[in-house]
Amino acid sequence: MDVNLKYQDDLICQNAIEFLTMVPKFCNKIIDCEISVDNLNEIFINPFLNIIRSQPLERILIYISRLSNLGGNTQKILNSLEFRSDTLRELSFEHLNFQRIDLSFMTDLEFIEKIKFIHCKGFISEHCEALSKKKFQFKELKFWHDGFYNIYDMRYDKYSIELNIVKSIIGCFCGESLLKLSLNVITMDIINGIKEYCPNIFFLHILIVSPEPFRDPIIPLICDLSSLKILHIQTKSFIFDSGTLAKVLGDFLTSVEYLFFDFFIDLLSFQYFTKNCKANLKKWIVIPNDNSLRKDYLSSVNNYQKVHNSLKVLGINKLLTFGWTNEEIEIVDLLKNQGVEVVASEELKFLFDF
Template sequence: MTLPYLTDDCIYYILQHLQDDRLTLFKCLLVNRFWCKSTIPLLYANPFANITEKNYSITLTLILCFNKAEILQLKNQLGSNQINNINFDKEHKPLFEYPKYLENYNNNTISSVIYKWFVKYVSDLSIFKKLYYEIIPIFLQSILRQSRNIKQLDISINLFYKESFKNFNFQNFTSNLTKLNLLSLNFQNFQPSGTDHSTVNEEIEQEFLRNITNICTNASKLLIKLARPYQHDTSNDLIITTTTLEKLCTIIQVQNKLKMFKIWDCHSLLNDILLSLEFQKHSLVYVEFTACDFSNVSLKRFNYLYNLEYLKFEYCKGILLNQCESLNFSSFKLKELSFKLNYWNVDVTSLMIKYLGASLQRLLVETPTKSLIENISMYCPNLIFLKIRICLRVDLSVIQLFKNLRTRILSITTLYDTDKFFINLANNISINIGKIFLFSYSRNSSKFLKFKEFLENCHNRFEMISLNYIIELEFLKIVLNYIERSNNSLKVLGMMKLGKELNDEELKLLNLIKAKGVEIVNYSTIYHDLCKFAF
């Protein structure tokens, strides 16, 4: 009888299906030469993801892929750092050019893996910092030289200010980036003019940005992390030169299908950046600002982004009430709006919700005020998920307004909570809310009492209740009482540390709860699934 034969395409499809199962893929290497050859590109597409200490030896694999010049550089640096206990066979040739298959290049992640492998050979702690700045750039240069399939590039600009990059051919490297769909440019930890800058290396940086502009035009995600201001300077103009700014704006403008844009630490340059984003009005869906200053910035620029669906502000400042008025004429229909730890008047957030709330399905806000809750209730008729993060003590009279909320899912994270807060929340929770997540940062047993007060006073129509509390006997009794009072409307209960060993009484109660048709799930897992963004 002839054995069934799998075509090469079938085998490749099977391996593709296993690409996230690295343990199984390593076993597939041993089947035969074809399986090995087909598996290697999958294993080395992102070999630094979820790496553990025992896998740091990938550093040795990278050394074996060095050319002669890189081997010589490494030996010289190891010698100068008095590291003489690392043996690698220069005659040994690897079976594959492993860096060639790399699809995800993250400068910091790769550097960390290499660093952690080397430090075990170093006895003098004073060498650690020198090790990072002199040895690791050799590896990064070698990887970039050999890479042919990069789709995600996260690179630190200060890398180009290393001596080893002085003669690096960036034109050859960037010509391999035509498949790029994510580009992250990190200017943080960048040295300001007048310190250690070399004119030659500044030219290398400009050459890199120029080549990126010409070659990489199909990124769907663009992330720019600008340098944080030095000392007490509130502007980063001295750090990002006019030439660099022009190139960054051009990189934004030339993308053919940009969907996501994120920017960090942008101050007086923000008007230029927003103006460039207008070139992406046909495709841009997601925009995120972190630690940006909107002083003297016209929010009218947002109105041209008529496909915008996700907008996020974190640690930002500078928006005034009169700046928000232009949002009243916005043409886009947001699905999600997020505010976190911004340094502006809370009425700014309320006003933005008033103008942008009609289409919102998801909203994330900080400590609630009367005007904030009133505007959410009045101007967000299509809200599905509302997350409220309470960082300050909240006026309990505000909680009474929660009964007007029209969202179906409510998540509350609180740093300052009291029994009165939870009782008021329970008594005023809207019957529209069928799923609730409560996360309290209490470090003592009082958290049990607070959740107890909530469950004993809230309405009985919840389908899901998720609490960051560990399973224990008294709490299980309270949950069971709620289930019996709610006529089995509860379907999902989220709790912490489900792997905890239970005693007989706890196990009996847990089984009774399950017998009522309630699924017990891990709080973190279900919360992550619910809160994750579309991107």
């Protein structure tokens, strides 16, 4: 069930209210619900509450515009989730401002396995106090904070994010049960906390938006996560030192089997990585910095495979949309003879999405 009320006029609102009111009367097996609302008027509250209370929902995504969720109506929606404590398995929030939201309702959700905060903000110390009262057993966590980065001085913006609070929030959700983690706030303290409290992490997606990870040994710490098998590293385009990132990964990566370089890599840095990497990669997505040098990137992969003999699938961005040269075909054939399938990266991205 997808309720999208982002574009409203009087007629649409009236029709939507009538539809929502009828849902509990005719449906009793809705397990998947997405609520997207730009203006959470009082007239929508009861229909939404009735749906949440009456249906055996297992997955809920909630988007309520930041201006709208400053009032108490959003809190009413969230508090109603206690009625789904025995069925709800996945809960996602998009673009919510939590500054005036009480998160204690989450402590009543006994069986949640997946939790996502996508471009949310407004986390405060009171949230940490409320969440610390329960030991969560999440298997998957996505925490992408919004509005925290100052593009002009290339650092975290302390006016819109308190890193200690974010660290505490993430810490409340971490534990031995956590297997998959996606973060866009990366600091030494946070990675150290993950290393200490999440010994079974096998999937990690990080978005690097500041140069701190290049100045601090954050990347080596990530590489030292012994249970880590799937690594998706993404950067903002204005972070220019992707070559250093590739080289550091080449020096320290060991246990990862699925790797997604979600950034452009210059040829020399890529060659350094393939020569020095100790990890036995099985599936690997690469984004060459220059398509005119595809042959050289492929040659580097071929040399890597000769040493490791582990690679099964190689994905290269938009590779299959261009004609192969004879030299490239020869290298691809060499890779095929070594058991490597070369595909467009889009065919592999689902492995790295969360």
